[in-house]
Amino acid sequence: MGLTETLKAVSDPNRRAVLEMLRDGSLPAGEIAQRLGVSPSTTSHHLSTLKKAGLVLEHRKGTFINYELNVSVFEDVLAWVMSLKGESDD
Numbered sequence: 684m685g686l687t688e689t690l691k692a693v694s695d696p697n698r699r700a701v702l703e704m705l706r707d708g709s710l711p712a713g714e715i716a717q718r719l720g721v722s723p724s725t726t727s728h729h730l731s732t733l734k735k736a737g738l739v740l741e742h743r744k745g746t747f748i749n750y751e752l753n754v755s756v757f758e759d760v761l762a763w764v765m766s767l768k769g770e771s772d773d
Contacts, residue, residue: 686763688735688736688737689737689738689756691732691736692732692733692735692738695732697725697729698729698732699718700718700719701715701719701726701730701733701750702733702738702739702752704718705739705751705752708751709749709750709751710741710750710751711744711748711749712730712747712748712750715750717731721760730750734738736756737753738752738753738756739751739752739753740753749772
């Protein structure tokens, strides 16, 4: 779960759409698939990639699995991007 996996995960527009959906709160995979307009297996692949990158967390709720954002990873990426800016006296 490093920067390479994170950047790869956010390179796909469908995965970015999933992240935007989860911004408002957790959702089950079925609802994510419906909103994306893709098959459950495609959604599962996208969620798996996002999980491997540490961008989403899953929580079982009865027979459903809900997914939510893992904001700490986004904070790490933002800190890295800001470090590229460097310090300047200008």
